[in-house]
Amino acid sequence: MAAVNEAGEAAGLWRGKKLADSLALVPELRTADHEPEADASALLGLADGCVRFSPAVAPDGPDGLFLDVTGGAAPWGGEAAWLHDLLTRLSRAGAPARAAVADTAGAAWALARFGQADRIRIRPGAQADALRPLPVAALRLPPAAQAGLPRLGLTTVGQVSTLPRAQLAKRFGASTLLRLDQALGTADEALPFRRPPTPWFERLAFFDPLSAPEDLRRAVGDLLHALCERLAAEGQGARRFETVFHRADGCSFPVRIGTGLPARDPDRLLKLFAPKLEFVDPGFGIDAVTLTADRLEPLGERQTRLDQETDVQDALAALVDQLGARLGESRVWRAAPQESHVPERAVTRRPASAPLSGFGLPSGPGWDPERPRPMRLLPRPEPVEAMAAVPDNPPLVFTWRGRRRRVRRAEGPERIAEEWWLDAAAVPAVNRVRDYYAVEDGEGERFWLFRDGLYRAGETPRWFLHGLFG
Amino acid sequence: MRSGAEHRLRALRERLAAIEGGKRTGRVLPFGDGRVDACLPGGGLPRGRWHEITGEGLEQETAAAPAAWSARLGSRLLSDGGGEAVWIGQSEDLHAPGLAALGLRPIFVLVRNDTEALAAAEDALRARGVAAVWAEVAGLDLTAGRRLQLACEAHGATGFVLRRRLWAHKGGAETGAGSASRWRIAAAPSNPGHLPGLGPARWRVWLERAAGGRPGAWIMEMGDEADRIRVVSELAADGLAAAEPSIRRAG
Structure with missing residues (x-):
């Protein structure tokens, strides 16, 4: 027996006693499996x-x-x-x-x-x-x-x-x-705290449990004001905030937000919390609300003179946090180049709150402007039926999504070798090469086509459409 | 007597324009070509407003040409006024290197539906430091359009709403209302002159509606860093380009 309740103890049972003995002593004993x-x-x-x-x-x-x-x-x-x-x-x-x-x-x-x-x-x-x-x-x-x-x-x-x-x-x-x-007390002891002990903690308790959403919002606002005032006094900002709603029946609902840059503006933080508060179920009422700040970083006192650049960066960071809080942080990003020849892997995502070096202008590291890249890249290349006069040339006619297009002009090829060495399952072969062409049809629509593999006698080359230029 | 009537007429026109256009920022993005700018109120694409851009045929789904044309046009807002671009899409097919070649390095936002897209667009338009916002949506109603307009007025940011019908969208979408202008963009054959290969990208551009302006249709071409978009010729009603003066070079 792993546990015994008070009634059991009164009847002379104890933890660790054999179940058979216990049943002999107390035939009406009710048991449940230990989990x-x-x-x-x-x-x-x-x-x-x-x-x-x-x-x-x-x-x-x-x-x-x-x-x-x-x-x-x-x-x-x-x-x-x-x-x-x-x-x-x-x-x-x-x-x-x-x-x-x-x-x-x-x-x-x-x-x-x-x-x-x-x-x-x-x-x-x-x-x-x-x-x-x-x-x-x-x-x-x-x-x-x-x-x-x-x-x-x-x-x-x-x-x-x-x-x-x-x-x-x-x-x-x-x-x-x-x-x-x-x-x-002559030696220290480190305890495995669920949350590390932090001085950045605020708490509000209520005699009358709260249940109205606007009350919850006001409670979080009050906590944020108190905590942010202390953060400001020490020149700190935090990037993670967690508020926990404690219900009268013992359940608790944690709500977390994160910011890209350290923050301590209570109004802005409350805006990030607001959409998530709707999902808090107050039940019969919430009688305590706590707030902790984590990931503290020094945050200088706001300069009194109107610093346009800083101001704008703050506003952008607020926007990114707001969108990230609502949609999910992975859904807001900036694209940055990545060393790869394969078009699918030429882009890596960076947190949007980190500004580009050139502040909004297309500067900083970029992609090779000499290589034409489409406006839209299909998630996976779509096979097209193509007819080429010479196997090594761009196609004359191709059919994509049921529409036949006559190629009027073309540019290419740009040969791109697949990075087969990144894919353990792939076998290095001549076929791991794509020849890309930018082609224009009679209407002026532009497509990014490639022929899969090198041309070899007796084989029909396979063509794919990978992107659309606008 | 006559001058008094003219004066009153002008005042009335201004009031009408104010009613039509809501709160005007007065700033415009001129195309630099009288044939187009004459059709737009104030001599250019109004800034601090939002514009609706649709595609044609298959482009209604892929929305490549509308995206490219508007990206090229809007990139001037970033170099002129300074500020960030935000691009809100519902699919992940936008290719950053292609967009960068058009002069745009936006913050990307991936949303799940029109409602999220429009809410994100409002937030982005309201944020200081954002000069232009693109949102790809299937449709929007009058209320959404008004809300976008209010958001545009907060700091004078310009919105581009790309009407895009993905396969996931069902049913007819409402037509955009409350936009400052509505454009339809399709590709046009390029003219590389006597050189092989592709010429600069060209578009057939229809201005279907402009508040305080009048409709028109042109062929436009991808320009260089300075002019971004060049107007090549006017487009006749049947969709054919008017005779284009042939390029002659001395020497």
Whole structure:
């Protein structure tokens, strides 16, 4: 048995007891299969829900959470009230829990699991005294040490902490010493926070849960104003913002936006959030909203004189962010040349917020203007029926999409070798060559045709249409 | 007496033009050829407005000639006024090197449908630093047209709405309304003179409607960096070019 509820414990069952024994003891026992993955993902969900209490939440083992509350309990009116709110909400969400607040993660862990009460808060610096009576298991020791210490008659943390350090390390390994130091606060501990602890965190809680979309919008706006004011004070801007809506029933909805350049203009950021707020389901009401900023970069104070160039760049960056937020960031780009002979690969996409060197003008690295390139390139070349007088010449007549066209003028060929070496499956062969022609029909329409492979006697060359010049 | 009537007539004309054209920025993009500029109010393509451009025949689906002609024309807005170009399309067939050869290095925006395209076009037109916006749509109604016009007026950006009917689009699309002008563009045979190969690209250009102007039809040709687009000749009603003066060279 992996877990037992309160009623089960009252009936004399415990975790780890065999199911057959348990059923013998309590015939009316109801069981469900243990699903460790589902448990783990539920714990992560709970961790995300706890973001309202602290931006830094780390899952611990299969059944624990670490929250970094450093300086964050002020809005509740102190750590005691914070702890009360946390446990009340968890139990209301169907997850009754024990919790402890201490200077170190190790001490809090020990007190939450082995302390005398469900909820413990110890004074700063008091962890040594508080831990003394706890069993050694409270130290999160490696299994060998945890089993070995009681055999030496050392059953409490207090006993272990008085031992000579060198001998302890020699007998039970350096990690034992480290765990002890982490619990007492003489060694640091890095926790795997879901979101790294950040000072760029703002939170709003409401007595009356919100549900109207305009209220959500206003809440996000207020948070943005508060956070951006602090960012401005430190000359910083951020490129990622996340707001989390916490529902009264414990569900939480994160909404994220990103900007191409560091930003701290609350109005502009609110515009990026706005279209996404529509998808937040407020349910019976949202009672807390949090906001965190990430990917901070220095952002200079806006110059007081009207700097046209900077202004325009800002406006463009705002446009790109806005379109990216609505359509998806991959749907807004600038085209840049890429070293490749194959037309399909001659273009690479760059984030549109990075300006061209020439600012809007066709300068900077470009494509060879001497090589004609079509206005529209078909996603894949379409085969055409073509008739050429001499196999090595452009066709005289070709049929594309059911229409026969007589070639009046032509230019070419431009020989392009396929980059077969990039494609592991391809076999290097003479056929990996395309001869491109730009041709014009009687109407003046222009097409980009190619013959696949070199001409060889006895073979009908295959022709493809790859693009349209306008 | 007579001068008073003339004065009143002129005032009335101005008011009429104001009603017809909405808020005018007054700036135009002249073609540099009297035959075309005379048909357009103010002597050129009005800037800070949006223009509708359609293709002919198969071009209604591929929209290569309308795209190329408008790109070449619009590229002048970027060199003249300075600013960015934004191109909003619903398929990924636009080829950046081809566009760069016409003088345009835009920000590309890929959208899923007309609604997204028009919303993106509005945002782009409203953004400072954007001089011209191209949007490929199947159709737009009067409301969408008015909204585009309002967006154009924000900073005087010019819009080019390319009417393009992709296979995915079904049913008849509404005709664009509220545009400053409507153009139909088709390819025309080039004239390389006595040289082999292809001459500069040519287009048959119909100005089907111009607010405050009158319709016309011409043959235009891809020009060099300075003039961008050259007017070759007028196009007769039957779609044939009027006799073109043959090129003579001394020596």
